[in-house]
Amino acid sequence: GEDVEQSLFLSVREGDSSVINCTYTDSSSTYLYWYKQEPGAGLQLLTYIFSNMDMKQDQRLTVLLNKKDKHLSLRIADTQTGDSAIYFCAHRSGGYQKVTFGTGTKLQVIP
């Protein structure tokens, strides 16, 4: 089956970097996504990376992909209290109906 695993919780101090990790089992992934879900809200796409890339940087966000180990990470530089949310990684193998989401990592930012 297709599994996407994330740690459930991460706590960091404001101003520090946060690294959220994700592992997956499906080797036929084409895109890998990071979504943010704030309390009471839907999912907001933060960034995505093609499976043939190793890294993607977008302002404070850096995505690293180790395809050999099937490991994806999201680094948030200079973490702010507004970054407190649940972060989901997801991978896609085919059309968007083939997107599989992880269980989410709750990021708590301590002022």
Add this chain to the structure above:
Amino acid sequence: EAGVTQSPTHLIKTRGQQATLRCSPISGHTSVYWYQQALGLGLQFLLWYDEGEERNRGNFPPRFSGRQFPNYSSELNVNALELEDSALYLCASSSLGNTEAFFGQGTRLTVV
């Protein structure tokens, strides 16, 4: 441009009843996806509609069903509600072949 809208925001039903959830996609998007987000779990894929047809469904019983209307809006129906159906139901829309889908705010269904 309006995003994906879902209604109602909250819905409380008793066990055995039926629930109807609605989703309006972004203008121009023909695909609508439904997901269930139960407490402590990730998003579980429910259904995919495109151009009025059900294209794919996840591993859910037949009492989860829906439809897509000619204007591409969609309904999700859950019959014979069970307590474990309590969850946040999210709808997303995209254009076929798009890299990403855009999510609505969700409908919080509580079954008592």
